[in-house]
Amino acid sequence: MxxxxxxxxxxxxxxxxTAKFHYEAWKHLLEDLGFQIDPNESEQLKGVGRIQALETLLTNRGIDFPYSKKVELAERKNAYYVKLLSLVDxxxxxxxxxxxxxxxxxxxxxxxxxxxxxxxxxxxxxxxxxxxxxxxxxxxxxxxxxxxxxxxxxxxxxxxxxxxxxxxxxxxxxxxxxxxxxxxxxxxxxxxxxxxxxxxxxxxxxxxxxxxxxxxx
CATH class of the missing domain: 3.40.50.1000 (HAD superfamily/HAD-like)
Incomplete structure (x- = not known):
């Protein structure tokens, strides 16, 4: 090189x-909405912003929300994720x-x-x-x-x-x-x-x- x-x-x-914590947080959020996450979706969620990841999950399920609702859901997912980060060392x-x-x-x-x-x-x-x-x-x-x-x-x-x-x-x-x-x-x-x-x-x-x-x- x-x-x-x-x-x-x-x-x-x-x-x-820590990538697994993002997956677990999205899984938790989808369960709040009455859905299950597909393990195959994990690659679609990597490396992108929260709103983009959320929109991918919603599109995969044929649903949509106003932007203000998406922001609220993305922040809820982040709260789940930050809580999981307490385990990190x-x-x-x-x-x-x-x-x-x-x-x-x-x-x-x-x-x-x-x-x-x-x-x-x-x-x-x-x-x-x-x-x-x-x-x-x-x-x-x-x-x-x-x-x-x-x-x-x-x-x-x-x-x-x-x-x-x-x-x-x-x-x-x-x-x-x-x-x-x-x-x-x-x-x-x-x-x-x-x-x-x-x-x-x-x-x-x-x-x-x-x-x-x-x-x-």
């Missing part, structure tokens, strides 16, 4: 095992994640977090990983959510790195799309058949650590 200056990481599902860090970030810093790469979450500060404080990143950009700092490239372009600006010199690690199709729109390379974390828009896919950062240990990587 001789031409790369910076590595940019998503948080939920890449660094921390350093044990929620995914295997290989911080080892990979540490190795990257040792090799002189700039590191950043670019997460759509507006609750990222809770996770970062509970897992005590803020110091590992040169720049942290979350959903409170941008107007548009992924797949819009805004969050990635802002991250590159704060890193003082050109977008084409950045590599993003994402577990969501929408996040990968946003990174590509920003002109960045993107490594998907998950299943190749789901993250077909990534430049390369690994199953976890633990696998990426092994590759990164190769001097030719």
């Amino acid at each position: 001789d031409s790369v200056e910076a590595l940019v990481f998503d948080l939920d599902g890449v660094i921390a095992d 350093e044990g929620f860090l995914l295997p290989g994640g911080m080892e990979f970030v540490s190795l990257a810093k040792e090799r002189g790469y700039k590191t950043a977090l670019a997460t759509a979450s507006k609750n990222a500060h809770i996770i970062l404080n509970k897992t005590r990983i803020c110091s590992y990143f040169d720049v942290i950009v979350d959903g409170t700092m941008v107007k548009r959510t992924k797949p819009d490239p805004e969050i990635f372009l802002l991250t590159a600006k704060r890193l003082k790195a050109k977008p084409e010199k950045c590599v993003v690690f994402e577990d969501a199709y929408a996040g990968i799309e946003g990174a590509k729109k920003a002109g960045m390379k993107c490594i998907g974390i998950g299943k190749p058949e789901v993250l077909s828009n990534a430049d390369f896919v690994v199953d976890s950062l633990a696998s990426a650590v092994k590759m990164f240990g190769n001097e030719h990587y």
